[in-house]
Amino acid sequence: MWRGDFQREAKALWVALCVMTWALVGQAQPIQVVDDRGRTVVLPSPPQRVVSILPSLTETVCELQQCHRLVGVDRFSNWPASVESLPRVGGGIDPNIEAIVALRPDVVLVATSSRGTDRLESLGVRVVALEPKTHADVQRVMNTVAAVLGLPSGEAQRLWKRIEAGVDAAARSVPPTVRQTRVYFEVNRAPYAAGAASFIGETLTRLGAQNIIPPELGPFPKLNPEFVVRANPDVIMVGDRNFAGLTDRPGWSRIAAVQRQQLCVFSVDEANVIVRPGPRMAEGARLMADCLNRHLAP
Amino acid sequence: MKHAASPMALQAENLSVSLGQGRRLHPVLNHVDVAIHAGRWTSIVGPNGAGKSTLLRALAGLLPLQVGHVQLLGKDLATWSSRARAQTLAWLAQGGASDMGADDLLVRDVAMLGRLPHQGWLSPPSPKDLAVVEAALKKTHAWPWRDRPFGALSGGERQRVLLARLLAVQAEVLLMDEPLANLDPPHQADWIALVRDQVAEGGTVVSVLHEISMALLADDLIVMREGQVLYAGPAHQPEAHEAISAVFDHRLRIHSLGDRWVALPQ
Amino acid sequence: MQRTTWLAYGLFGAAAMLALLGLGVGSLGLEPIWVMLADPVAAQIVWDIRAPRTLGAWAAGALLGLAGAVAQGLFRNPLADPFLLGSASGASLAVALSLAALGVSPFAATWVIRLGLTGAAFVGAVAAVLLTLTLARGVQHTFRLLLAGVVVGMVLGALTSMVTIMVPEVLQAMQAFMLGSTGFVGWSAWSIMAVVGALCLVAAISLSKVLDGLSLGESTAQSLGLPLLPLRAALVAVIALATGTAVAQTGLIAFVGLAAPHLVRAVVKTTYSRLVGLSSLMGGLLLLSADLLARGLIAPQEIPVGVLTAILGGGYLLWLMHRRSS
Numbered sequence: 001m002w003r004g005d006f007q008r009e010a011k012a013l014w015v016a017l018c019v020m021t022w023a024l025v026g027q028a029q030p031i032q033v034v035d036d037r038g039r040t041v042v043l044p045s046p047p048q049r050v051v052s053i054l055p056s057l058t059e060t061v062c063e064l065q066q067c068h069r070l071v072g073v074d075r076f077s078n079w080p081a082s083v084e085s086l087p088r089v090g091g092g093i094d095p096n097i098e099a100i101v102a103l104r105p106d107v108v109l110v111a112t113s114s115r116g117t118d119r120l121e122s123l124g125v126r127v128v129a130l131e132p133k134t135h136a137d138v139q140r141v142m143n144t145v146a147a148v149l150g151l152p153s154g155e156a157q158r159l160w161k162r163i164e165a166g167v168d169a170a171a172r173s174v175p176p177t178v179r180q181t182r183v184y185f186e187v188n189r190a191p192y193a194a195g196a197a198s199f200i201g202e203t204l205t206r207l208g209a210q211n212i213i214p215p216e217l218g219p220f221p222k223l224n225p226e227f228v229v230r231a232n233p234d235v236i237m238v239g240d241r242n243f244a245g246l247t248d249r250p251g252w253s254r255i256a257a258v259q260r261q262q263l264c265v266f267s268v269d270e271a272n273v274i275v276r277p278g279p280r281m282a283e284g285a286r287l288m289a290d291c292l293n294r295h296l297a298p
Numbered sequence: 299m300k301h302a303a304s305p306m307a308l309q310a311e312n313l314s315v316s317l318g319q320g321r322r323l324h325p326v327l328n329h330v331d332v333a334i335h336a337g338r339w340t341s342i343v344g345p346n347g348a349g350k351s352t353l354l355r356a357l358a359g360l361l362p363l364q365v366g367h368v369q370l371l372g373k374d375l376a377t378w379s380s381r382a383r384a385q386t387l388a389w390l391a392q393g394g395a396s397d398m399g400a401d402d403l404l405v406r407d408v409a410m411l412g413r414l415p416h417q418g419w420l421s422p423p424s425p426k427d428l429a430v431v432e433a434a435l436k437k438t439h440a441w442p443w444r445d446r447p448f449g450a451l452s453g454g455e456r457q458r459v460l461l462a463r464l465l466a467v468q469a470e471v472l473l474m475d476e477p478l479a480n481l482d483p484p485h486q487a488d489w490i491a492l493v494r495d496q497v498a499e500g501g502t503v504v505s506v507l508h509e510i511s512m513a514l515l516a517d518d519l520i521v522m523r524e525g526q527v528l529y530a531g532p533a534h535q536p537e538a539h540e541a542i543s544a545v546f547d548h549r550l551r552i553h554s555l556g557d558r559w560v561a562l563p564q
Numbered sequence: 565m566q567r568t569t570w571l572a573y574g575l576f577g578a579a580a581m582l583a584l585l586g587l588g589v590g591s592l593g594l595e596p597i598w599v600m601l602a603d604p605v606a607a608q609i610v611w612d613i614r615a616p617r618t619l620g621a622w623a624a625g626a627l628l629g630l631a632g633a634v635a636q637g638l639f640r641n642p643l644a645d646p647f648l649l650g651s652a653s654g655a656s657l658a659v660a661l662s663l664a665a666l667g668v669s670p671f672a673a674t675w676v677i678r679l680g681l682t683g684a685a686f687v688g689a690v691a692a693v694l695l696t697l698t699l700a701r702g703v704q705h706t707f708r709l710l711l712a713g714v715v716v717g718m719v720l721g722a723l724t725s726m727v728t729i730m731v732p733e734v735l736q737a738m739q740a741f742m743l744g745s746t747g748f749v750g751w752s753a754w755s756i757m758a759v760v761g762a763l764c765l766v767a768a769i770s771l772s773k774v775l776d777g778l779s780l781g782e783s784t785a786q787s788l789g790l791p792l793l794p795l796r797a798a799l800v801a802v803i804a805l806a807t808g809t810a811v812a813q814t815g816l817i818a819f820v821g822l823a824a825p826h827l828v829r830a831v832v833k834t835t836y837s838r839l840v841g842l843s844s845l846m847g848g849l850l851l852l853s854a855d856l857l858a859r860g861l862i863a864p865q866e867i868p869v870g871v872l873t874a875i876l877g878g879g880y881l882l883w884l885m886h887r888r889s890s
Contacts (some may be wrong), residue, residue: 030732090866092738093736093739093740094740094745094747094866094868095745095747095868096591096745096865097613097748098590098591098592098609098614099591099592099864101605101608101609101613102592102596102605102606102609103592104605112666113663113666113733113734113737115681115737115748115749116748117748118680118748119747119748122750123608123612123613123750123753124608180795192732220732220733221581222729222730222732306592308882316573355783358783358836359787360574360783360787362784380789380790381789382792383789384787384788384789385789387787388787389779389783389785389787390784391780391784391787393781395779397640397777397781398640398642399640399778399780399781400779400780402829402833403776403833403834403835404833404834405834407776407834407835408780409778409782410835411777411780411788412788413850414773414777414790415774415788415789417773419770420769420770447833448645460780463780467788476852483776551612
């Protein structure tokens with residue numbers, strides 16, 4: 001029969017139509033996310049022009065393979081190399097409102113502590129504020145960024161699994177003999193240290209190291225240098241910029257780490273990797289694991 | 299001593315004033331009674347620390363009184379509204395506005411400040427205000443500099459502008475603390491003529507003067523020492539001269555010179 | 565009188581011209597103006613970003629100039645600055661506490677977001693002035709008031725440092741606030757400044773007789789029948805309101821309040837009823853010019869406008885000192 005001949009084709013056509021409609025509708029589905037301010041942000045369609053003014057969020061966008069959607073970044077974002085050619089729109093604290101608006105962004109990714117959020121929103125720009133501080137935060141933020149970009153949720157989870165695997169690998173690379181080493185991580189010269197409650201401290205704990213700063217002191221306590229001398233860490237980790245004169249501090253020559261020259265001085269690039277709670281966490285863990293292995297492996 | 303017929307412009311009873319704070323609180327006026335006759339020029343004299351300026355301030359209503367009260371034209375000073383009081387009693391401070399606060403005002407503006415008690419809050423100077431200020435500046439021979447900044451004048455010129463400010467109030471009672479500071483003799487003579495004119499028109503003038511010879515030209519004298527009044531009455535009495543000599547430990551003698559008296563150190 | 569009118573017109577006209585120029589200064593230069601009609605984003609840049617920012621600079625400068633004139637009259641000191649009563653330190657402490665609270669708990673964060681940093685800065689400025697008044701036990705003694713203001717400023721400044729030590733993440737944000745910027749001024753912020761500015765100007769002009777009377781000393785002012793206590797309190801309120809509003813919108817901008825009255829007096833000698841208005845116009849022009857320089861000198865980057873005013877104002881004061889001593 002005439003009808004019967006075309007039945008299969010008709011079915012296929014019908015299915016194709018359904019899939020296409022579903023795909024189109026799925027594409028036009030508005031995106032709704034709740035950011036770290038508790039604000040619900042609605043995007044009518046996946047954003048094609050994204051501005052990011054927090055380096056860890058820039059890196060997250062790129063690691064989710066959406067680097068091409070970035071049209072502007074802050075002056076501190078420098079990885080991957082392709083973002084260096086993007087227009088700079090100020091920093092997190094002092095974003096250049098005019099420059100951001102001129103880029104016609106569909107969404108702007110900022111830190112919750114950023115200053116221009118209200119102003120941008122009053123100009124009709126959609127702003128999503130995210131600020132990861134702990135490992136748990138990083139996973140959550142990645143999921144949110146993926147949702148903002150309209151990616152299927154599997155993407156973020158895949159990325160997270162890769163990162164976790166990397167951190168585990170770094171932890172495994174540290175032999176049991178090196179575990180329980182007492183570590184002091186100095187963030188800057190005041191001295192501010194990274195405590196066990198901080199993001200960096202969590203990585204160190206994952207690696208099995210012991211932080212001389214107990215969690216009660218908070219994430220980034222300002223210490224009396226005497227505390228470090230008394231705690232007598234086995235390893236000191238510090239950034240290159242803050243290293244000068246560290247060993248000359250009064251009393252510090254008695255510290256085990258200084259006497260045995262067990263000092264890890266990270267270059268500026270390496271320090272950026274460790275300090276940003278973003279997709280390069282695994283690499284940061286590896287850098288710290290290498291440090292521990294280098295100085296303590298028998 | 300008192301002229302029973304002449305009314306009192308200012309009267310103070312049982313005035314006690316202490317200045318300073320805490321442990322440094324010291325009595326400056328000790329149960330002082332003072333009566334200023336209307337239509338006369340009274341001069342207050344005495345050595346340093348006698349309490350002359352404090353008495354004058356108390357009479358002007360510028361000091362909070364612990365003990366005693368002051369009456370202006372028969373009515374307790376505390377019951378006068380500040381505006382009515384400001385229109386009736388004008389005060390010239392010691393020191394000639396030397397703290398530079400008025401340096402950037404023009405002379406005419408400084409004199410115009412005297413019209414504040416008569417002006418409304420937001421109103422600019424009225425034609426009457428301008429006329430009164432002009433007359434006052436001319437009287438103290440300060441009119442030629444009316445458009446110069448106050449800070450550009452010499453000490454004596456400034457004092458004359460401040461006197462014009464005082465006259466601009468058109469008050470019945472004028473209280474002046476050391477008004478002759480920085481004035482050279484011709485202008486001191488002008489000042490005396492000014493005071494005489496005030497009194498002739500029925501006004502009352504009270505001045506604290508350091509220059510004893512000038513003070514001796516007044517109608518009445520109040521002689522003070524250490525917070526107490528030793529003499530209050532007409533200036534031409536021998537008791538007055540004796541009191542003046544006494545408060546200065548007799549290091550001073552009053553001499554007669556024609557129709558006036560002159561004080562000279564011994 | 566004629567000279568003051570000329571000066572007023574001159575200041576207003578210069579400000580108007582610079583304001584028009586301000587529409588063309590920014591990260592994109594003059595380009596948005598040419599394409600304004602065709603391009604809605606360019607129009608937004610010119611009308612919603614540059615225009616309120618430019619006018620906001622003028623309004624903030626006017627507020628600071630007004631407060632400066634009133635402060636110099638009230639304290640009878642040509643070096644009196646509107647921040648003398650501690651309002652700057654109060655605003656800084658409030659901003660530091662708000663930034664610190666943002667990270668502490670979600671509950672605190674929602675309140676901070678609602679109040680906004682500008683609201684916090686304003687509240688802090690006014691609270692600090694009230695503290696100064698309490699310490700000085702009223703407005704009777706100018707010297708005590710000045711001393712209390714300095715003490716409050718130092719103590720609150722120390723507390724702000726403590727907050728930045730305990731919560732180091734706010735340090736950078738505080739630095740941005742301390743340096744001042746018109747970058748976040750929109751139309752609503754401008755209208756707040758305009759309304760408060762008009763109110764303060766009217767209040768200051770009607771109270772200007774007190775300032776004039778005080779120029780001859782406190783005893784003379786009292787003898788002229790001026791009710792010093794309530795009027796001085798009102799003048800302090802004007803200073804607090806004007807500086808608090810300006811600081812809340814633009815952060816700490818130094819020297820405008822100090823220099824504006826001086827510059828006016830260098831041109832005309834007049835009473836406070838006119839000085840207050842002229843000082844506002846001069847302050848507006850000063851900050852407007854500084855803001856244009858800040859935006860245009862190293863475009864597309866910006867210099868914080870507080871840095872420029874400090875350099876320009878500091879230089880002016882040095883020159884003034886040199887002139888007075890020679």
